[in-house]
Amino acid sequence: MRILLVNPPNCGRSMPEELYGITSLKQIFRGEPLALETLAGNLIQHDVEILDLKVNPDGLHSRLTSFAPDLVGFTAMTCEANTVIKLAGEVRQNSAAKIVVGGIHASTDPEFFNCEVIDWVVIGLGKQSFPELVEAIERDQNTEIPGIARSTKAKKPLSWQPRKYNQSDLVNNAAPRYDLVENYRSHYTLQTLGLKMGLVSSALGCPYDCNFCCIYPLTGGRYLTADIETVIRDILTLEQTPVIRLVDANSFGNPSHAWKLAEAIEKAGIHKQYLADVRSDMVVRQPQLLKRWKEIGLRAVVIGFEEIDDNALSQMNKENSAATNREAIAILHQLGLTIVGDFIISPDYTEQQFDQLHDFVCEQAIDLPMHTILTPLPGTKLHHQVQSQIKIHDLDYYTLTNAVMPTRLNEKLFYQRYASLLHTGHSNAKV
Structure with a gap:
């Protein structure tokens, strides 16, 4: 066929x-x-x-x-x-x-x-x-x-x-067909970091049911790790690619698996750099795991901090705390890892909250802050909770950079403050 x-x-x-x-x-x-x-x-x-x-x-x-x-x-x-x-x-x-x-x-x-x-x-x-x-x-x-x-x-x-x-649903017996996009490969860059990279999956799903996120339902809350040999095979398949982005929603969600993978990468003699998504509470619990990954090439971590106070985190069902986020940031700075921090801007933000988030990013020296707008994606718990508040139902606008619910601030001012936040974060980015 x-x-x-x-x-x-x-x-x-x-x-x-x-x-x-x-x-x-x-x-x-x-x-x-x-x-x-x-x-x-x-x-x-x-x-x-x-x-x-x-x-x-x-x-x-x-x-x-x-x-x-x-x-x-x-x-x-x-x-x-x-x-x-x-x-x-x-x-x-x-x-x-x-x-x-x-x-x-x-x-x-x-x-x-x-x-x-x-x-x-x-x-x-x-x-x-x-x-x-x-x-x-x-x-x-x-x-x-x-x-x-x-x-x-x-x-x-x-x-x-x-x-x-x-x-068995991971079907690990064959490598991804990276060759089928070879003509496009020069376009696959992380523009904010200026890196050409290839994507590898080491795990699928996430056990954390944050109300805004659509990853948990994808596998019914199961967290499935790929065979170590499978991940090594896929990394080696991208032999001409110097940077590997582990695209898992929670790359080190199984610390034992992550340790074994690090050992296998070193044993295979692979010399590449890595970007991985991690949770801040894992960083706090497993600093030695991050240190080990730094030794084999981990360059940056992407962390969904989302918000900067406990009340907002609780409303998202984030199962994390602002204090843990701060502790994780300190550990990552000590290890010398670049921090790509994800933050979610609520349409309910006041100018004071924009200022507080800006100050937090600067004070904590987040190397590359990434800001999106809280968006009730269809099928998520958030969508069910706020459905009556949604004013824009055209899915073309569900890019995470549009306020599809009413903003507390004047809408133009909200977007101006949001744009300013993005500009400041990216212009001061350190990679």
Whole structure:
């Protein structure tokens, strides 16, 4: 079977730009489509191509003509969901291919894709369920596959059997098809750090159920670690890439696994730099683990501090404290690791709170602060809690840089303060 996997183009819209001419807040996503590379790796008996529309935004029609796929699979974040529906319509008009959609929005709000132009929706982790779906399509079998919903074309609600995730769902026997995006690789850079990097997954899922986050539901709260040999294989596959970004939501969530991986990297003689997502409470509990990773090349850590006071953290169900965040920052500075700190700006912020966050970032010497706006993504607990307050329902604006709920401040002033916060953080960034 000929299978075309499609990464949608940059398509999120920016309210501050459209309404107030503030262009510095528009979010641009350009990262290696690791999820699609991983799916391709598990389809070794098929002819698979990846089309990255973030690099080549006008390439769909020509690829449909030249490749003539039997199946087209889309991935989509929430801000890309509307565009994927439009692209699926283009596929339907110009191809006889079956159309499948997966990714984070399909997992948290699958009913959104229950429409005429979609044939199947992959819900949750698709490493195992998508190849099972491909096999069923090829054999023309009407088999019920856990984690897969057949579109009813909006005639009735979707029905599917949830998948119970375990290690077998990681399907570690084949490496991601990094080669399928070789023509795009020069575009895959972390612009804020000026680094060319490759992406590797060492774990999937997260056991922490923060109310704003859509990672927990992806695997039903399970935290699954890849085999050590699998991670080493994938790092070695990216032999020409000097920096590896571990894309796990919680890279060292299993400290024992993280220790073993560090030892295996050293034993394999791998000399690269690493960026990893970690929790501040893990840093406090496991400073020696961070020290060990620094010895084998860990360059920077990304930490979701989110907020700077306990009340706000509690409202997010963060299961962490401001004191722990401060202690973790001190440890990371002592170790000489770059801190990429994620902070979430509530639409309810006052000017005083903007000032306090600015002062905190400066006082704590956060090397690269990353600020987003609290956004109730469909399917999250936050969305359920504040649904009546949402004023913007167009998913094109769900880029995490638009206030889709009313702001306490005058909206233009809110965006001006937000833009100033971003500018100050990035202009003072140290990497």
